[in-house]
Amino acid sequence: MQLSSAPRPRVAIVLFNLGGPDSPEAVRPFLENLFMDPAILRMPGFIRKPLGKFIAYRRTKAASENYAILGGRSPLLPLTEEQGAALQDALARDMPEAESRCFVAMRYWHPFSDAAAQAVQAWGADEVVLLPLYPQFSTTTTGSSITAWNDACAKIGLSLPTRTLCCWHSDDAFAAATAAMLRKAYDEALPQVQGGKKLRILFSAHGLPETIVKQGDPYQWQVERSVAAVAAQLGIEGLDHQLCYQSRVTPQKWLGPSTEEALEKAANDKVAVLVHPIAFVSEHSETLVELDVEYKELAHKLGVPGYFRAPAQNSDPAFISALSGLVLRLRDAGARTLCSFAGGRQCPKVHSGCPHTGVKAPATPRKVAA
Numbered sequence: 001m002q003l004s005s006a007p008r009p010r011v012a013i014v015l016f017n018l019g020g021p022d023s024p025e026a027v028r029p030f031l032e033n034l035f036m037d038p039a040i041l042r043m044p045g046f047i048r049k050p051l052g053k054f055i056a057y058r059r060t061k062a063a064s065e066n067y068a069i070l071g072g073r074s075p076l077l078p079l080t081e082e083q084g085a086a087l088q089d090a091l092a093r094d095m096p097e098a099e100s101r102c103f104v105a106m107r108y109w110h111p112f113s114d115a116a117a118q119a120v121q122a123w124g125a126d127e128v129v130l131l132p133l134y135p136q137f138s139t140t141t142t143g144s145s146i147t148a149w150n151d152a153c154a155k156i157g158l159s160l161p162t163r164t165l166c167c168w169h170s171d172d173a174f175a176a177a178t179a180a181m182l183r184k185a186y187d188e189a190l191p192q193v194q195g196g197k198k199l200r201i202l203f204s205a206h207g208l209p210e211t212i213v214k215q216g217d218p219y220q221w222q223v224e225r226s227v228a229a230v231a232a233q234l235g236i237e238g239l240d241h242q243l244c245y246q247s248r249v250t251p252q253k254w255l256g257p258s259t260e261e262a263l264e265k266a267a268n269d270k271v272a273v274l275v276h277p278i279a280f281v282s283e284h285s286e287t288l289v290e291l292d293v294e295y296k297e298l299a300h301k302l303g304v305p306g307y308f309r310a311p312a313q314n315s316d317p318a319f320i321s322a323l324s325g326l327v328l329r330l331r332d333a334g335a336r337t338l339c340s341f342a343g344g345r346q347c348p349k350v351h352s353g354c355p356h357t358g359v360k361a362p363a364t365p366r367k368v369a370a
């Protein structure tokens with residue numbers, strides 16, 4: 001219901017995600033974009049660019065084989081577009097005082113931030129909300145997307161009031177929506193476990209090189225908070241769970257334990273596993289191939305007595321409502337332009353990669369439409 005005839009402000013919600021190749025030919029240039037990103041390969045440009053191209057060239061075969069299983073392309077863009085359409089509907093319901101439209105800005109393949117910024121400008125937005133589809137902040141993901149967005153806006157002279165959500169790792173509504181999906185998967189899996197063995201939940205997060213964490217990246221700390229929040233909302237007495245890290249793609253030391261090691265442990269402990277992708281909110285190659293094909297085969301080989309996988313959120317209505325709630329809170333944040341799900345900085349000081357300075361601005365209470 002519209003309350004007055006005053007024009008409603010146009011709010012552009014920019015959804016950040018990583019992006020994925022849309023054809024077999026796109027795999028190599030997509031990987032080049034990824035490995036030439038200074039947020040990923042931290043060295044001077046004259047080394048990073050040739051080295052990034054070389055690593056991409058070396059990775060192309062393995063990545064292409066994975067995308068071939070998915071029909072030669074990543075499903076990430078269509079799924080992100082569906083999330084955007086669902087969020088737009090939810091905001092029409094929850095925030096009728098504004099006209100909201102969702103735009104997708106992918107980091108390493110189309111549509112890039114440049115195209116998204118041009119679309120936001122062409123639409124005539126009055127304000128912008130930057131909403132990463134990564135629950136946990138990492139300098140390699142959300143941090144890199146914010147940089148790309150700022151560069152894209154500078155190129156076309158787009159300068160609008162902008163609010164940025166940096167992370168929502170243990171937002172209550174997000175944790176509740178995730179726990180509800182996971183609980184359903186758990187209740188379905190339990191009766192299928194062979195020989196009445198126990199079922200362990202493996203929270204499998206995308207990995208990160210340890211050097212990046214040592215440089216202050218808050219991702220690992222935030223993933224741990226997500227696991228605690230979701231586990232608490234599951235309401236399973238005596239829950240057996242473990243956090244592990246998947247998708248190591250370079251020879252450096254990455255965060256551990258790896259998902260492979262967690263599967264070995266499950267085999268030794270003779271427990272079945274239900275794998276939940278805790279750092280992804282959409283299906284893509286690392287859930288549909290790595291979890292559903294590669295780790296499943298490995299679990300079978302190792303003799304894990306049951307391997308199950310909980311789905312990613314995609315456009316689950318409770319999850320989309322959680323995103324809508326985050327947008328509402330962000331717009332009510334008063335003078336604050338950078339917010340976590342809880343308002344200000346959540347990360348302990350040691351995580352210097354957290355984008356917050358720690359300066360608090362007073363929050364203005366949200367006006368509820370009568």
Ligand SMILES: C=CC1=C(C)c2cc3[nH]c(cc4nc(cc5[nH]c(cc1n2)c(C)c5CCC(=O)O)C(CCC(=O)O)=C4C)c(C)c3C=C
Binds near residue numbers: 034063249
């Ligand atoms: C050094 C390399 C990488 C870092 C660091 C990294 C961090 C990181 N990535 C995600 C989420 C996604 N990654 C995806 C694909 C992907 N990631 C890397 C490398 C690093 N990621 C590569 C090489 C690829 C391509 C696929 C492959 O070669 O296996 C995707 C999208 C996949 C798709 O199908 O579209 C996502 C999403 C997070 C959350 C993260 C750190 C916190």
Ligand SMILES: [Fe+2]
Binds near residue numbers: 206247
């Ligand atoms: Fe990745």
Ligand SMILES: [Fe+2]
Binds near residue numbers: 167218347354356
């Ligand atoms: Fe933080």
